[in-house]
Amino acid sequence: MDRLIEAIEEAQNPSVVGLDPTPALVPPQVVDSFTDEVRESIEDESELPAARLAVAYFEFNRAIIDAVADIVPAVKPQIAMYEAIGPAGVDTYTMTCEYAQQQGLYVLGDIKRGDIGSTAAAYAGHLSGVTDGDGLYDPWHEDAVTVNPYLGTDGITPFVEAATAHDKDIFVLVRTSNPSSSELQELELAGGEKLYERTADLVEGWGADTIGRHGYSHVGAVVGATHPQEGKALRDRMPHTFFLVPGYGAQGGKAGDVAGMFDADGSGAIVNSSRGIIGAWRKSEEYREDMSADDALDLVARCARKAAQDMRDDLRVNVYR
Amino acid sequence: MDRLIEAIEEAQNPSVVGLDPTPALVPPQVVDSFTDEVRESIEDESELPAARLAVAYFEFNRAIIDAVADIVPAVKPQIAMYEAIGPAGVDTYTMTCEYAQQQGLYVLGDIKRGDIGSTAAAYAGHLSGVTDGDGLYDPWHEDAVTVNPYLGTDGITPFVEAATAHDKDIFVLVRTSNPSSSELQELELAGGEKLYERTADLVEGWGADTIGRHGYSHVGAVVGATHPQEGKALRDRMPHTFFLVPGYGAQGGKAGDVAGMFDADGSGAIVNSSRGIIGAWRKSEEYREDMSADDALDLVARCARKAAQDMRDDLRVNVYR
Numbered sequence: 310m311d312r313l314i315e316a317i318e319e320a321q322n323p324s325v326v327g328l329d330p331t332p333a334l335v336p337p338q339v340v341d342s343f344t345d346e347v348r349e350s351i352e353d354e355s356e357l358p359a360a361r362l363a364v365a366y367f368e369f370n371r372a373i374i375d376a377v378a379d380i381v382p383a384v385k386p387q388i389a390m391y392e393a394i395g396p397a398g399v400d401t402y403t404m405t406c407e408y409a410q411q412q413g414l415y416v417l418g419d420i421k422r423g424d425i426g427s428t429a430a431a432y433a434g435h436l437s438g439v440t441d442g443d444g445l446y447d448p449w450h451e452d453a454v455t456v457n458p459y460l461g462t463d464g465i466t467p468f469v470e471a472a473t474a475h476d477k478d479i480f481v482l483v484r485t486s487n488p489s490s491s492e493l494q495e496l497e498l499a500g501g502e503k504l505y506e507r508t509a510d511l512v513e514g515w516g517a518d519t520i521g522r523h524g525y526s527h528v529g530a531v532v533g534a535t536h537p538q539e540g541k542a543l544r545d546r547m548p549h550t551f552f553l554v555p556g557y558g559a560q561g562g563k564a565g566d567v568a569g570m571f572d573a574d575g576s577g578a579i580v581n582s583s584r585g586i587i588g589a590w591r592k593s594e595e596y597r598e599d600m601s602a603d604d605a606l607d608l609v610a611r612c613a614r615k616a617a618q619d620m621r622d623d624l625r626v627n628v629y630r
Numbered sequence: 631m632d633r634l635i636e637a638i639e640e641a642q643n644p645s646v647v648g649l650d651p652t653p654a655l656v657p658p659q660v661v662d663s664f665t666d667e668v669r670e671s672i673e674d675e676s677e678l679p680a681a682r683l684a685v686a687y688f689e690f691n692r693a694i695i696d697a698v699a700d701i702v703p704a705v706k707p708q709i710a711m712y713e714a715i716g717p718a719g720v721d722t723y724t725m726t727c728e729y730a731q732q733q734g735l736y737v738l739g740d741i742k743r744g745d746i747g748s749t750a751a752a753y754a755g756h757l758s759g760v761t762d763g764d765g766l767y768d769p770w771h772e773d774a775v776t777v778n779p780y781l782g783t784d785g786i787t788p789f790v791e792a793a794t795a796h797d798k799d800i801f802v803l804v805r806t807s808n809p810s811s812s813e814l815q816e817l818e819l820a821g822g823e824k825l826y827e828r829t830a831d832l833v834e835g836w837g838a839d840t841i842g843r844h845g846y847s848h849v850g851a852v853v854g855a856t857h858p859q860e861g862k863a864l865r866d867r868m869p870h871t872f873f874l875v876p877g878y879g880a881q882g883g884k885a886g887d888v889a890g891m892f893d894a895d896g897s898g899a900i901v902n903s904s905r906g907i908i909g910a911w912r913k914s915e916e917y918r919e920d921m922s923a924d925d926a927l928d929l930v931a932r933c934a935r936k937a938a939q940d941m942r943d944d945l946r947v948n949v950y951r
Contacts, residue, residue, distance in 0.1 A: 331752070358762035359769060389745055393755035395769025399720045423778060424710055424742055425808035431652070434714035441679035448680060448716025457744060459780045459803055461810030482780060487746035489782030496828060497820040504825065507817060 310478050310525040310551045312452065314576060316382035316415050322621040323571070323628070325417060325553075326377055326613075327583025328405060329387040330366040334588045336609065340365040342602035363397035366390075368606065370405045373587055374412055376610035377617045383415040383452075385553075385581055406450035415452045417553065421482065423457030423464050430467035436479075437471040453478035455531060455553070458508050465515050465528075472527040473519050478551075479528055481512045483543065486533025486556030505539070506546065513547045523576065525551040534566045534580065541569025544577065552578040558585030558620070564627035571628055580628075582620055589616035631799050631846040631872045633773065635897060637703035637736050643942040644892070644949070646738060646874075647698055647934075648904025649726060650708040651687040655909045657930065661686040663923035684718035687711075689927065691726045694908055695733055697931035698938045704736040704773075706874075706902055727771035736773045738874065742803065744778030750785045754792035757800075774799035776852060776874070779829050786836050786849075793848040794840050799872075800849055802833045804864065807854025807877030826860070827867065834868045844897065846872040855887045855901065862890025865898065873899040879906030879941070885948035892949055901949075903941055910937035 317323050332340070343364045344357070351360050374384065386405050391398035406416045422432040435454050438447035456468050456479050468479045484494055484505045494505040509530065516526025526549045532540045534556035544552070552570050557563070557580045570578040589612035590596060596608060638644050653661070661682050668681045695705065707726050712719035727737045743753040756775050759768035777789050777800050789800045805815055805826045815826040830851065837847025847870045853861045855877035865873070873891050878884070878901045891899040910933035911917060917929060 329749070331748075353767075355765045355767040356769075358765065359760040359767050362760075387745075387749055387752075389743070389749045389752035393752040394760055395755075395767070396717065396720050396724050397769070400717050403717050421743070421745055421778075422710070424708075425806060425811075427652075428650070428708055428710045431708075431710035431714040434716075439680040439683075439715055444676045444679065446674075446676040446680050446716075448677075448718070457742075457778050457780055459778055459814060460806050460808055461813035461815070463808050463810040485746060485781050487781055487784050489784040490746075492782035492832060493780060493825070493829065494782070496825065499818040499820055499822075501820075504814070504817065508814065511813060 310527060310529060311521040311523055312476065313383065313415050313478065313551070313579065314523045314525065317576070317579060320380065320382040321625065322381055323579050323624055324381055324617070324620050325383040325385045325579050325581045326373065326381050326586050326617060327385045327387060327419070327581050328370050328373065328587065329390045329583040330369055330587065331390060332362060334584070335362070335365050335369045336590070336596070336600075336602070336605035338600060338602045338605050339369060359394040360397055362394050363401045366398070367401045367404055369609065371408055372606045372610040373613045374409050374414065376614040377586070378412040378414060380614065380617045380621060381414070383417055383579065384409045385417040385419050387419040387583070403449055410450050410452070416450060417480070418449065418451035418454045421455045421457050423460055425460055426463040426467070429460070429464045433467040433471035436468065436475055436477045451477070453480060453529070455480045455482065457482050458511065462511070462515070469515055469519065469528060477527070480531050480553040481508075481515070481528060483508050483512060483530040484532045484536050484539055486535045490533070509543055509547050513550050516549060520549050525549055525577070529553055531555065532570060535561060537566040537569055540567070544570050544572065553581065554578050555581045558582040564623045568628045575628070580624060586613050586616040586620065589613055631848060631850060632842040632844055633797065634704065634736050634799065634872070634900065635844045635846065638897070638900060641701065641703045642946065643702055644900050644945055645702055645938070645941050646704040646706045646900050646902045647694065647702050647907050647938060648706045648708060648740070648902050649691050649694065649908065650711045650904040651690055651908065652711060653683060655905065656683070656686050656690045657911070657917070657921075657923070657926035659921060659923045659926050660690060680715040681718055683715050684722045687719070688722045688725055690930065692729055693927045693931040694934045695730050695735065697935040698907070699733040699735060701935065701938045701942060702735070704738055704900065705730045706738040706740050708740040708904070724770055731771050731773070737771060738801070739770065739772035739775045742776045742778050744781055744785050746781055747784040747788070750781070751788040754788040757789065757792040757796055757798045772798070774801060774850070776801045776803065778803050779832065783832070783836070790836055790840065790849060798848070801852050801874045802829070802836070802849060804829050804833060804851040805853045805857050805860055807856045811854070830864055830868050834871050837870060841870050846870055846898070850874055852876065853891060856882060858887040858890055861888070865891050865893065874902065875899050876902045879903040885944045889949045896949070901945060907934050907937040907941065910934055
């Protein structure tokens with residue numbers, strides 16, 4: 310986790326921008342502008358919507374990355390949004406990750422993978438790349454990935470090994486930000502503790518042998534901003550586990566809600582906002598349906614930059630130091 | 631689940647072949663045979679191992695699909711194996727799914743996705759495809775997908791809706807086959823039941839409004855063959871939930887271990903074998919390192935067919951009717 314912590318220090322900003330494009334979050338003229346170019350490369354007209362979005366998502370992401378790269382330490386592309394448009398979207402996901410890394414950003418791939426031993430080892434290829442003797446090919450360009458704990462230790466170990474070997478990190482789901490997360494995660498166990506607390510203890514243990522120079526291991530935890538009290542208790546319970554905190558902004562979390570997830574030094578957590586930043590242009594009075602695609606992307610970028618600055622300042626004042 | 635149940639009836643075979651290629655499971659001369667062809671299409675020599683495997687995996691899968699399509703009702707490609715080689719592998723995954731559907735097979739995509747509401751809706755695109763007004767584009771070619779329950783109902787609902795709308799299915803992880811699955815899944819709750827039993831009740835409920843003409847809903851469950859007693863109890867507990875049973879063969883499960891997961895009519899479950907079928911060639915005395923790629927693929931196909939027949943006959947005698 311050292312690389313992420315140092316990137317946060319340098320930016321003086323514990324926030325990460327979620328790159329989660331949807332058809333509604335990309336200005337329609339941007340999508341339309343690729344129609345002719347894309348039509349030449351598809352086999353069937355039915356592929357046009359997905360193919361246009363795949364190109365538009367990358368240009369949208371690039372505009373945002375360029376606008377925030379000097380403000381935030383990290384981005385978090387959510388692979389579901391890209392899988393929604395098929396393999397062409399997956400290509401856009403990897404291109405986005407690669408571009409973000411080239412701009413010096415730490416790339417947290419929100420992939421929430423999880424499976425049993427040999428299959429988890431295959432998923433760990435997201436971090437370890439493809440090797441063949443001397444060469445190493447890294448097709449995914451991720452610095453960290455999110456992982457689901459439901460299958461237990463043998464589904465996690467391959468990720469921990471890959472992360473440690475390549476100085477990357479994983480973030481395991483502990484307490485997610487959605488309303489029905491309580492159905493399983495809050496179940497009370499026979500010993501009196503909650504399921505997510507047991508998960509938390511497992512996560513702290515999975516990272517125990519990988520603690521870096523800033524006191525945090527290669528194994529982080531996902532703890533939603535919508536659970537401020539539980540988050541504060543988890544901060545004490547998991548002293549070597551760095552938190553990824555989703556749910557700020559559009560999902561309702563505020564700086565006060567995440568304050569307890571930071572440690573006494575103002576470290577220990579990074580807060581994500583997605584729609585609040587990449588969709589900030591939709592609240593702008595400057596937007597007009599008859600704008601050019603270039604002007605719309607410029608507006609997207611300016612609004613994202615402003616929203617990222619506001620979030621940074623909110624966290625600096627209320628949480629960080 | 632009706633389409634799957636009827637395909638099983640027609641084949642008189644409740645088994646599914648796991649298409650989980652790894653570098654060790656594909657004969658090396660098959661991989662080598664694509665070196666020259668692939669080298670022309672890559673930008674950097676470091677991409678060669680992944681690019682060769684991507685092509686070799688498809689040819690390997692095609693040989694197996696052709697060999698078993700008249701024996702088994704379904705195949706289950708494990709997307710982790712394809713993601714392990716990057717986006718080119720994801721293309722191979724979708725090409726494999728499409729080819730298997732063209733051969734009349736039900737395609738169960740083992741993707742184990744799971745996320746919160748709006749993100750789960752994006753993942754549900756695996757089943758619903760991409761729509762834009764009139765057109766529908768289905769880039770994934772899956773008839774069902776596996777889903778992780780750790781995030782609760784709002785992470786599942788989008789999948790159930792997509793499955794119901796498109797006559798497809800989902801299979802939710804309940805009791806997985808791996809050793810450390812017990813760490814969370816077997817935890818005893820304050821009320822005395824186990825966590826996986828609570829998950830089971832949720833799964834049965836998620837499907838309750840989608841029960842088809844054969845008595846099973848669009849929402850199935852993953853129950854490992856390595857837990858025969860628990861599987862039998864779950865069969866009673868989840869009367870409208872069809873089971874996907876991994877862990878037969880290479881993971882140690884036998885027909886007797888899965889018998890309890892079938893209902894009184896011999897329906898209610900489908901049993902997966904991966905390495906036991908696609909890797910059967912490795913136990914053949916016919917294999918020689920200096921075989922041609924074509925001869926090696928022919929051997930792969932013949933051994934897979936024999937192993938699939940043996941598994942079918944084992945299940946027919948011991949389980950099915």
